[in-house]
Amino acid sequence: MDDANGLLSSSASTKRGRDPIFAMLSKCQAAAAAGADVVNGTIGALLEDDGSLAINATYVDAIKASQAVDVAAxxxxxxxxxxxxxxxxxxxxxxxxxxxxxxxxxxxxxxxxxxxxxxxxxxxxxxxxxxxxxxxxxxxxxxxxxxxxxxxxxxxxxxxxxxxxxxxxxxxxxxxxxxxxxxxxxxxxxxxxxxxxxxxxxxxxxxxxxxxxxxxxxxxxxxxxxxxxxxxxxxxxxxxxxxxxxxxxxxxxxxxxxxxxxxxxxxxxxxxxxxxxxxxxxxxxxxxxxxxxxxxxxxxxxxxxxxxxxxRAPQSAAVGVHEDAELASAWSDRLDVLTDLLARRRTALLEACASRGVSLNPTHDGFFAWLEHEHPSDVVDRCASRHVYLVALNGGVRIGLCAMPEASMERVADVMAEALEVVG
Ligand SMILES: Cc1ncc(COP(=O)(O)O)c(C=O)c1O
Structure with a gap:
């Protein structure tokens, strides 16, 4: 029912929430639950190599220690x-x-x-x-x-x-x-x-x-x-x-x-x-x-x-961290560690792809890398059949370096090379 029994306005009835990222994430989670050895490159948050969320504790702890007034007001x-x-x-x-x-x-x-x-x-x-x-x-x-x-x-x-x-x-x-x-x-x-x-x-x-x-x-x-x-x-x-x-x-x-x-x-x-x-x-x-x-x-x-x-509390906590030289430097040191984690993953992926003839887009910093492709859904489906989960977007495949351990990059490149050979 496009208008939910007339409950949705005509402009709202065009709103659809089929997010390709969450769809592929669900597929990955189902495979993992069934015992498959998955590589999950669908998530857009920075994960440690063991799959847990990477945390910059200086800031998160500062939020947790917020004054009552900063939470309440x-x-x-x-x-x-x-x-x-x-x-x-x-x-x-x-x-x-x-x-x-x-x-x-x-x-x-x-x-x-x-x-x-x-x-x-x-x-x-x-x-x-x-x-x-x-x-x-x-x-x-x-x-x-x-x-x-x-x-x-x-x-x-x-x-x-x-x-x-x-x-x-x-x-x-x-x-x-x-x-x-x-x-x-x-x-x-x-x-x-x-x-x-x-x-x-x-x-x-x-x-x-x-x-x-x-x-x-x-x-x-x-x-x-x-x-x-x-x-x-x-x-x-x-x-x-x-x-x-x-x-x-x-x-x-x-x-x-x-x-x-x-x-x-x-x-x-x-x-x-x-x-x-x-x-x-x-x-x-x-x-x-x-x-x-x-x-x-x-x-x-x-x-x-x-x-x-x-x-309000996240604002006060951020001010507290950045105004305190010791806290600011602890936050910044942790940011450096996380930046380095991403850099190592990116280098490993680029090297593994280069040696297999998989040509990625120019990629320098941050959470993602990208394979430009005319049929991204075919590529990601093929990768998913090998339990490497990536995201098909308009014009290519998003590779979530932020979520994949450095040690998985050879496997990811192998699977992408195979997918490209099959899909063309
Ligand atoms: C390109 C880009 N811009 C903006 C945002 C906004 O993030 P937030 O609203 O969580 O600050 C995101 C989050 O994923 C993003 O990827």
Whole structure:
């Protein structure tokens, strides 16, 4: 029944929840329960080699030790001021003082990076329009767009000859969009892209920024917002690369168009291993604080009408960890260990694939690697028949390095090589 006996509105009756990731996870769990020796590459959370959830205990313990008032009381709607300050620090890192010499910053706490995506979709482009993103992207982006009455316009993930960026493709998408809309919003999940693990190099970041600035200067009546979805950034080699790119551009005399805003969707889900705590936020930079204040007033109204207020205890706990030198260093040491775990898994997979002629997409940081393929479902079904469970998405296969032990990579590569031979 499409409308649930008339209970669902016509717009809601088009909403379907067949998530390919959870479908394959169920298959894997059923096989494991039946005694199969499975490799589970479907999960999007970082697991230890023994399959248990990897925890950064410094932060999780800080949440557990929260003061009663932090658990019981409301948070200010836009978040605790000290947490907002921390959000700016997490987004900009060491470039913060340089950037804030020239620009103003605002931040708002949200229930995870997902909340930040919601704020931009709801406010930075007219309903009925499109948001720009690369053609390989996190699937739930479509849900955020659907809820906001928006569509997407994509440009290719990779450029000619396997370059990490397709600047011409981006410019073309931008040009079409500025001719149709009074605002342009770009969602760029970088570094450590989900689902490929791609991280843009400095030059590519600079090229994309320049294209955005040029477009904003050429179309002064069109609002331009570039949102960096930084969900995995603290696991990347250059965690604050976008702040560096911006600082370098400003150093080189970049003219900041007043119709341009740069934003960072910050998530503590991965960096602090606190997926369920729903903690994150949205940071924006612009030269004019009054313009930012107005934008954040609108964001606060969306937050109030969507999730009411953000959870308070995870914010206080994060502030407590980052304000205490010893705790901050324990958290950061553990982050280094987890980053190294991912790097070892990635190297092992890349080597095993290379020696078997399985050619993966460029992959550098974060939780995933990617096999581009026209028939991803056939590939993952074949792999699943050998009890290696991966996820078929639009255009390829997502390999969850975050969930697979280093020692399984040879087997994963063997099974993928065999699947590719069969499927073609
Ligand atoms: C690309 C990307 N962006 C944003 C998020 C948002 O995560 P959260 O809402 O848990 O902070 C995720 C989580 O998986 C993600 O993969």
């Amino acid at each position: 409301y948070s200010p709607l836009a978040g605790l001021p000290d947490f907002n300050d921390l959000l700016v620090e997490l987004a900009l890192g060491p470039e913060r003082p340089t950037l804030l010499d020239h620009l103003s910053a605002r931040a708002m706490a949200t229930p995870g990076g997902g909340g930040a995506l919601k704020l931009t979709a709801a406010n930075l482009v007219e309903s009925g329009g499109v948001v720009l993103m690369r053609d390989r992207h996190w699937g739930p982006y479509l849900g955020f767009l659907g809820e906001a009455g928006l569509g997407r316009r994509t440009w290719p993930l990779l450029g000619p000859n396997g370059a990490d960026v397709d600047v011409k493709g981006f410019e073309a998408a931008l040009q079409t969009t500025v001719s149709e809309q009074s605002q342009v919003l770009v969602w760029l999940n970088d570094p450590a892209h989900n689902p490929t693990g791609l991280s843009l190099q400095a030059e590519s970041r600079a090229d994309l920024l320049e294209a955005m600035v040029d477009s904003a200067l050429e179309h002064p009546k069109v609002g331009h917002s570039l949102m960096i979805d930084a969900a995995y950034t603290l696991y990347a080699d250059e965690p604050h690369g976008w702040a560096t790119t911006l600082a370098e551009a400003m150093d080189a005399g970049m003219m900041w168009p007043e119709n341009l805003m740069l934003l960072w969707a910050v998530s503590l889900s991965k960096s602090h291993t606190a997926y369920g705590a729903r903690c994150g936020g949205l940071v924006a930079l612009h030269p004019d604080i009054e313009a930012l204040d107005r934008v954040y007033e609108a964001f606060a109204v969306t937050g109030r009408g969507t999730w009411s207020g953000p959870p």
